[in-house]
Amino acid sequence: MxxxxxxxxxxxxxxxxxxxxxxxxxxxxxxxxxxxxxxxxxxxxxxxxxxxxxxxxxxxxxxxxxxxxxLPATADKWHLDEVAIGIAGKKQWLWRAVDQNGVVLDVLVQSRRDAKAAKRLLRKPLKRQCRSPRVMITDKLPSCGAAKREIMPAVEHRQHKRLNNRAENSHQSTRRRERIMKRFKSARQAQRFLSVHDQVANLFLRPANTNAADHRQSRAxxxxxxxxxxxxxxxxxxxxxxxxxxxxxxx
Incomplete structure (x- = not known):
């Protein structure tokens, strides 16, 4: 060769x-x-x-x-969620936006969990996608509702913990990598790594409810x-x- x-x-x-x-x-x-x-x-x-x-x-x-x-256009239902991660002995918040098919729209490591942090996350996928979702699903964190009312007032907002499993499951791969890497060394390193990691995962994402033949074609x-x-x-x-x-x- x-x-x-x-x-x-x-x-x-x-x-x-x-x-x-x-x-x-x-x-x-x-x-x-x-x-x-x-x-x-x-x-x-x-x-x-x-x-x-x-x-x-x-x-x-x-x-x-x-x-x-x-990547093709994202679905019209977005899930937003945040999870705490320990970096250099301090608590940071990993914010993630995912569509209904499991495609990660964006990820953002921030030190806060307030409305300002939620607005920063929302602006990134809106800028890249150039359109608003039909529905936004979050847990009952008030910050998400406040950010949505300011940035996307016309979008339907559903707040329920069990409805947001799509975003919560998306954090699992990050948790596995965090253990392998013995925690992230800095917020900058975590942001840089996850920005690439999630996009590679998007490319090789297996569509839901597909048989083996369709999966092989998608993988090819x-x-x-x-x-x-x-x-x-x-x-x-x-x-x-x-x-x-x-x-x-x-x-």
Missing amino acids: KPTRHARDARHRFPAEVISHAIWLYFRFPLSLRMGEEMLAARGIKVSHETVRQWALKFGQSFATQIRRR RAFQAWTEITGAATVAWSSLEPGSAYPSSIT
């Missing part, structure tokens, strides 16, 4: 196939950097966990932006989109001999 060289990879020792695969592993699955390093080593790719971290920092947000542009389209976004060719990993396709080490 002839490795692909993209302009953005010109100064990197490894080609786009390896970089995109490492980033996909890190953001798609609840893996630590060292776990990702071992999984790449099993493919004959000797790369340090620090290099994977640097790749994620350099390319992750760019990939997430392109994924966001490719997601992989095709990923290769186009990252500029990498499809790699037949099973056909590669360890260490034969790529440089054997990197510092």
